[in-house]
Amino acid sequence: MFNLVSHGHPSKIPSCVRSLGFRGYVYPDVLTPPQSSISSTESLVISDPDFQSEDLNFLSRSERYDAAVKKSAQMILKLREYGISDPEEIYCYKSCVHRGRAEPLDLHLAMFLPTLLNQSSPEQMEKFFIPAWNLDIIGTYAQTEMGHGTHLRGLETTATYDPATQEFVLNSPTITSIKWWPGGLGKTSNHAIVLAQLHTQGKCHGLHAFIVPLRSMNTHIPLPGVVVGDIGPKFGFDEVDNGYLKLENVRIPREHMLMKYAKVEADGTYVKPPSAKLTYGTMVFIRSMIVGEASSALAKSCTIAIRYSSVRHQSEIRPGEPEPQIMDYQTQQYKLFPLLATAYAYKFVGQYMNQVYHRITGDISQGDFSELPELHALSAGLKAFTTWTASEGIEVCRMACGGHGYSRCSALPDIYVNFVATCTYEGENTVMMLQTARFLIKSYQQASAGHQLSGIVSYLNESERRLQPQSVSSRPTVVNVNDLASLVEAYKLRAAKLVEVAAKSIHQELQKRVSQEDAWNNSAIDLVRASNAHCHYVVVKLFAAKLGEIGDTGVHSVLSTLALLYALQGIQQHSGDFLQVTTTMLSQVSQRLKELLAQLRPNAVALVDAFDYCDEMLNSVLGRYDGNVYEHMFEWARRSPLNKTEVHESYHKYLKPLQAKL
Amino acid sequence: MFNLVSHGHPSKIPSCVRSLGFRGYVYPDVLTPPQSSISSTESLVISDPDFQSEDLNFLSRSERYDAAVKKSAQMILKLREYGISDPEEIYCYKSCVHRGRAEPLDLHLAMFLPTLLNQSSPEQMEKFFIPAWNLDIIGTYAQTEMGHGTHLRGLETTATYDPATQEFVLNSPTITSIKWWPGGLGKTSNHAIVLAQLHTQGKCHGLHAFIVPLRSMNTHIPLPGVVVGDIGPKFGFDEVDNGYLKLENVRIPREHMLMKYAKVEADGTYVKPPSAKLTYGTMVFIRSMIVGEASSALAKSCTIAIRYSSVRHQSEIRPGEPEPQIMDYQTQQYKLFPLLATAYAYKFVGQYMNQVYHRITGDISQGDFSELPELHALSAGLKAFTTWTASEGIEVCRMACGGHGYSRCSALPDIYVNFVATCTYEGENTVMMLQTARFLIKSYQQASAGHQLSGIVSYLNESERRLQPQSVSSRPTVVNVNDLASLVEAYKLRAAKLVEVAAKSIHQELQKRVSQEDAWNNSAIDLVRASNAHCHYVVVKLFAAKLGEIGDTGVHSVLSTLALLYALQGIQQHSGDFLQVTTTMLSQVSQRLKELLAQLRPNAVALVDAFDYCDEMLNSVLGRYDGNVYEHMFEWARRSPLNKTEVHESYHKYLKPLQAKL
16 A cells, blocks of 8 residues: 555556656645545645635735645545545645645656665665665655756766775765755755766766765754755745755765666766666656646646636727627637637646556566657747746736736735746757657658658658649648548648758858857757747647547537637747648638637636636635635735734834924 | 925925826836936945844745734834935835835835825925834735726715714725725725725815825824724735724815815815816836836746856767756757847837936926927837736746756745736736727828827838738848848838727728727727837837947947847747748748847847846845855755755644554
8 A cells, every 4th residue: 555654665556656666756735536536635625724824915924834745745635544545545635735736746746756676675665665665764856956947967076986985975066066956955854865977996977866865864954064044035936945055075974875777886886777778758747747747737827817807897899888898809719718828738648648658667677768858849849838838828827917916815916936947957948849850750750761750740741742832833732621620630731841940050060160059059940930830730639639539529619719719829829830821821820719709709718617716726716616806805905014014114114204304 | 306205394394295296106126216326326235234124035924924024114214324315226225125116015115105195285295204104004006996997987985074063984995995905004004095086066076195194103003994904915915914994984174175176175165176187197107117027026036047157067968968058958048038028128218218207297388299299109018018918928937947947046036026017017017008099090090180299100101002912922132130220110011000900890890880899899809919010110119229329349249249139039920920031031030039049149148138137136046146056956956945944844733643543
């Protein structure tokens, strides 16, 4: 039985935990658990008086961190009390407790434990995993440094083996080598897995992982040579103590290097790992989680903005008539309905990625990994594509709520600042787009060399490319604005064209006798555009494919409308990319879009209700299910800290004396 | 002599103050004072030990408010001490003290005093202006209600005249009528000018302004019937106590109605104001300020991101070579250089609006106001156009700084949350765009009816429109990607086309026999697009015009590059709108853009240095002039509140007991 808080021996840990380890839930709180367990866990947590707290918006950062640690500690006790043991249930519980926010123990649960599980020798399992399992050891995963994030080879922390004492000596040799950003590192953790360049027998063997004790197990005071603390306030993530770590000749026993694969023997001999590990799978999994999170963040934002737009009355459309709901303004519909469609689209994309990942890795030993490189390459771009558009979308939702959207009571500022970090972490988005582009260009070149491509990039095959329009004059006018299949085709041609443009740019650069690398950099804008178009095509294609799975005619009808809206809006926004879309066709697109907005209007609230966020999880005064916005906004404001006293102390300190002096 | 803190009689207040009143500095801190005075005031304030404070990011909201009140009070004393009396100097001083942030006394200075000045009877000047001048009365301007912002006619607060006692009885009859948002209302002000529907002799006469005492002059405790407080935390504006105000049968003497224009006589007889006031001018002025602020916010963000991109080294372009500055990546240049160009463009647009405004209103009595309606209509759109794009641009700058951009030490989160509010206040952006569209459609219809338009909309004249391309086949290929004048022409044709599309949509709707109002609403998407294109044209046109004024060849050359970059990037992003831009031409645009980026690369840092923000004003670790980023990031982090103790109290409260229990 899986029990996070038991004293069980690791050998008793079942396969589901190992799969947890393998799957590497870096962002466990974004996991979408099965619907059935959500509601029961949700109501369990929401009704629990121990998890009630003041609105986090009213607290200082230190208080928010404090409240989060309190909840996490409470949670551990409750899980034991209720005997909750299924990992998905645990993560669902955790997500309810922290309302989907990141929390101080995230990296302990999602990186520290799984890494121990995957990379420990049997002795290390005994020595570290059990205490970590019991939360005596609280750990984090310290990889990123002040000077290096994405480029791992550039990391500077060193671990130099000293055979005289059989110890590694860890150092942060420069200011830029200070570990920076790991969650839970600042104040919570007493251990860290530190990634460092391994030096032994006068040679550097690259990055390896070391278990480094940071704080006394008794007093929690930092150990000698360990300079550790919080990196200070951020845009969001107020509950997490992202930390810094400067190591000054910190000595750890040889056995603290994670030695399941690579090893350093007592005399300092380095033993290479048997083979490079397959890390593709984990990355695909994490990215599918982030795409899912993009969908959730946008779904929450749409829920708030669309419900509020049905409550808010303003101005007039027709003179003399009562003020309409702002949802009746075409511009408001044009802001929100395409985002609603996007939230649905990304949900299906996340599901698809997750399914493919599980299908491929379902039985690791016999898995057919042939699809994995393509999915891995695609997942980088989809992570970037969805997080960029979702981030922008959240802000559109916030501004669509007018002034009240700017209040923290709307929850939208909070959703934004916490979600937008996904554009930067787990691979900076532009870097991700260029990774996808690398795969696209490689595929294009293979096709050009006569290879027949399969899978999602098969549109790059020569035969298909020959069918593409080459010039304006030969543009076929085949796009049917009412037919999703025809629109998918249009997106495909756009992607094919933009991949070709990028490939040609590289070719032209090479002809100028610049190096391969400079040719790549000098074509980077085109490459990112190509990746964007490719991802957009995939999203539209998957949305269309999803419709085929839906039996219920009512659901099918409304989702078809959403899919059409999504596809047409993309064409309108990027019309210059769609060569076969003529001016006449564009005005059809524009007309059809307006019709679709009007068609969706009656279903808009139902479509956000279907996301099924309870008020406690949304935590938005504007997005309340009962629509009773204004009373609760007043009530919320009155509870805010500045209203604790009728007269703020600053009056007595500064204004009153000033008035007396003048 | 103008002295904000003197005991001077109003008759002694010079004309410059009256002009201050007329100009209505709602956002005085965005005022760009003459270069000469900036540096001296700046160094005066920055070196003043009384204005040093802990980094605001480290304080709770209540502490931030407290610190702001303290600074404002100090400032008042210093101004008197130094005898600073020129209004522009005062506002420059204030901006330095508060580092460009909004502060609790803003509405007192920018709305309360000027409104008293403009709308008081002589007796009211005596009774209210002098004490307000001396800061015994601290006031705010309470217009917006919980249920109504943009739509003023919908405001619900009532002021009912009671002839028996010669008093007005003020009420907030509904929850939605509670005043909401006014700055300084929550805790700071003891008075407010309240906008309310005036009822007398059984009739409603619409909105009028009333001076309402809110708090005791001795104790600062709210008066009976006055429910007042802070509206709670927001996305930004942490220093300002935006407030709520609920009035419950609050009685004020008849003389508290601002009676310079409209009057209520003792018996309750209502006397209409002699004529509707010209408020166009003030609005144009405020919007020119906001456009200037868009430029500043973007200029600051570019300064931070471009300097940091020259400090940060990452990854590799060419294998084996040292890690390049991230500024050398084409994608990084493509993110930042167009924004740099935009910051310059908006600076010129703001200057133009300000100049036209001053030219028109230079001598009020003899002013030629014929240009004002056009400028007023244009200013609405430009406010929306520039604030939307600048807001997005700030976030692009932030994300271009990678993970460190997400830290509050970058200052970019702060710039964003404070600036993005401009998209919503002073007229919600979509509403602003539709105002501009109304002028464009009116102009289009006049031209269609044979009137000859002059000014900036003259491109809508029939004769010019006939020269436009009507179909794809007849597209003239006249755009020269190296010639700014040719690009201005392309933007003009795009605007003309999109205004026509919107006008035709309205026409088509009317043919379906819908009402004028529904036709307008059903064309709103097209109308906003038309306004956008119009504003974009104006910006490109003004940028091109500015080049003509520049004599220095070096400056002219680099600004020409920026202008070309700005114009070409817009074409690339909206290529579908530019009918005469063919596929071949687009690839020329794309090629030319890349060349311009490379051309700007060596000048990028100098171009942001030219904005001349000192480190103290930027307050960004990443944007430091000396480039010494990492040391200072570490130092900043160590000062943050969570590091005040080595062990956070939550360890003792929650983690230690948990470990003991397990």
